[in-house]
Amino acid sequence: MSTPAIRPIQKKDDEHIASVIRRVLEELNVPKTGTVYEDTSLDVMFETYNRDGAVYFVVEENNKIIGGGGISQLANFDGNVCELQKMYFLSEARGKGIGQAMLKLCFNAAREFGYEKCYLETMPYMKAAQKLYQQEGFTYLDGPLGDTGHFSCPVHMIKVL
Known part of the structure; x- marks a missing residue:
């Protein structure tokens, strides 16, 4: 068994990471509406993040994709804030320090990229993720920043970079 490697996404990874993210969302019973699940970018992740200010x-x-995560400018927000996006890991990747x-x-x-803060949205029952984010x-914020379209994600958090 090899040590997991974290590397920038490549075009060949699109189908695999989309499958991983959907699988994790289904496992966690995340609503399919108003969440990452219905994002059109999910099937074209390389193209989505292949631009300035995103990775x-x-x-x-x-040789198997077991998770991923990235950042991009926070949508529909006037400020120097990025959003932590689509950070999900298969169960076999959890608890190994990969998230950190x-x-x-x-x-x-x-x-x-020059961002000053990092924002994220998550689900209330994703307690392990929230614990990691707090560490x-x-x-926590009282409400959302910007408009990500993820209206089913009621937990909002921010970090000063």
Whole structure:
């Protein structure tokens, strides 16, 4: 067994990461409406993040994509804030410190892009994820920033970079 590697997404990863994200969302019973599940970008992740101010990383182990996460400018928001996006891992990737490593890569990229804050949206029952986010400096907000279209995600958090 090899050590998981985190690397920038490649075109060949699109189908695999879309499958991983949908599988995790289904496993966690996340609503299909008003969440990442229905994002049109899910099937074209390489193209979506192949632009200034955005990056997406995948986690690969034994030639298999087991997770990913990225950042991009927060949609419909006037400010220097990025959004942590589509950070999901298959069960086999959880509890190994991969999430923390992914966050550090995303934060470093965000700082390089010149963002001042990082925003995210999640589900109330994703307690392990929220614990990780809090450990990494995120705090809760009373409501959403911008308009991501993810109206079914009622938990909003932010971190100063």
